[in-house]
Amino acid sequence: xxxxxxxxxxxxxxxxxxxxxxxxxxxxxxxxxxxxxxxxxxxxxxxxxxxxxxxxxxxxxxxxxxxxxxxxxxxxxxxxxxxxxxxxxxxxxxxxxxxxxxxxxxxxxxxxxxxxxxxxxxxxxxxxxxxxxxxxxxxxxxxxxxxxxxxxxxxxxxxxxxxxxxxxxxxxxxxxxxxxxxxxxxxxxxxxxxxxxxxxxxxxxxxxxxxxxxxxxxxxxxxxxxxxxxxxxxxxxxxxxxxxxxxxxxxxxxxxxxxxxxxxxxxxxxxxxxx
Numbered sequence: 001x002x003x004x005x006x007x008x009x010x011x012x013x014x015x016x017x018x019x020x021x022x023x024x025x026x027x028x029x030x031x032x033x034x035x036x037x038x039x040x041x042x043x044x045x046x047x048x049x050x051x052x053x054x055x056x057x058x059x060x061x062x063x064x065x066x067x068x069x070x071x072x073x074x075x076x077x078x079x080x081x082x083x084x085x086x087x088x089x090x091x092x093x094x095x096x097x098x099x100x101x102x103x104x105x106x107x108x109x110x111x112x113x114x115x116x117x118x119x120x121x122x123x124x125x126x127x128x129x130x131x132x133x134x135x136x137x138x139x140x141x142x143x144x145x146x147x148x149x150x151x152x153x154x155x156x157x158x159x160x161x162x163x164x165x166x167x168x169x170x171x172x173x174x175x176x177x178x179x180x181x182x183x184x185x186x187x188x189x190x191x192x193x194x195x196x197x198x199x200x201x202x203x204x205x206x207x208x209x210x211x212x213x214x215x216x217x218x219x220x221x222x223x224x225x226x227x228x229x230x231x232x233x234x235x236x237x238x239x240x241x242x243x244x245x246x247x248x249x250x251x252x253x254x255x256x257x258x259x260x261x262x263x264x265x266x267x268x269x270x271x272x273x274x275x
Contacts, residue, residue, distance in 0.1 A: 041121040049117035068125035077115035102194040148182035158224040
């Protein structure tokens with residue numbers, strides 16, 4: 001029995017069809033990636049804070065419109081960062097080992113660095129710009145741990161996207177990818193973000209982030225006015241700073257219209273009673 005083979009013309013048509021599919025897939029993939037525009041606020045060898053504008057990915061050609069700029073001082077950012085907590089995931093622990101308590105997401109040096117440059121950045125941020133960060137720490141020879149993500153304000157809420165947290169990276173090209181786009185998750189997270197008072201957490205796949213990775217990332221939404229108000233009046237769990245510093249923060253909240261004159265006087269009296 002003789003076997004029939006496709007003609008040269010048929011094989012050529014199949015090849016062209018396959019090439020078309022491959023090229024179309026590449027084109028769609030490239031179209032799904034956002035166009036990134038960066039402006040530096042501060043940059044060091046192992047960390048930075050930048051402005052990042054993202055266009056084209058999942059936005060239907062419409063630029064984002066955040067409630068920027070935002071005038072928060074360095075001490076106010078320090079209070080907000082103090083109230084961001086993470087917890088190691090239980091699935092990573094050995095059987096019978098108790099899950100550690102939630103702890104501050106940033107150490108003291110990181111909080112000082114971020115508070116200083118977030119305060120500077122948000123006073124200059126445009127409505128279409130995220131304020132993004134990258135922090136890296138040596139873990140062992142050839143391996144670094146990377147924290148990266150971004151902040152923005154919508155309405156009266158501050159949002160934090162945690163793309164990477166203590167993410168171990170050994171390959172230079174992965175580190176370079178995160179350096180170039182800190183909102184790009186490098187892999188599964190080993191930690192959970194634990195919401196506190198005046199905070200809500202959602203895990204979403206944002207349309208305005210890189211879609212090709214198909215990763216979901218935690219997004220912490222903070223009622224920052226209420227958070228600061230609780231902190232300076234002593235009503236929240238995490239209160240820091242001297243009485244004088246908290247009085248200055250309280251006055252700024254009043255001057256910006258975030259609290260009423262009556263609320264200002266009531267909380268001022270409470271603080272002055274502690275002197």
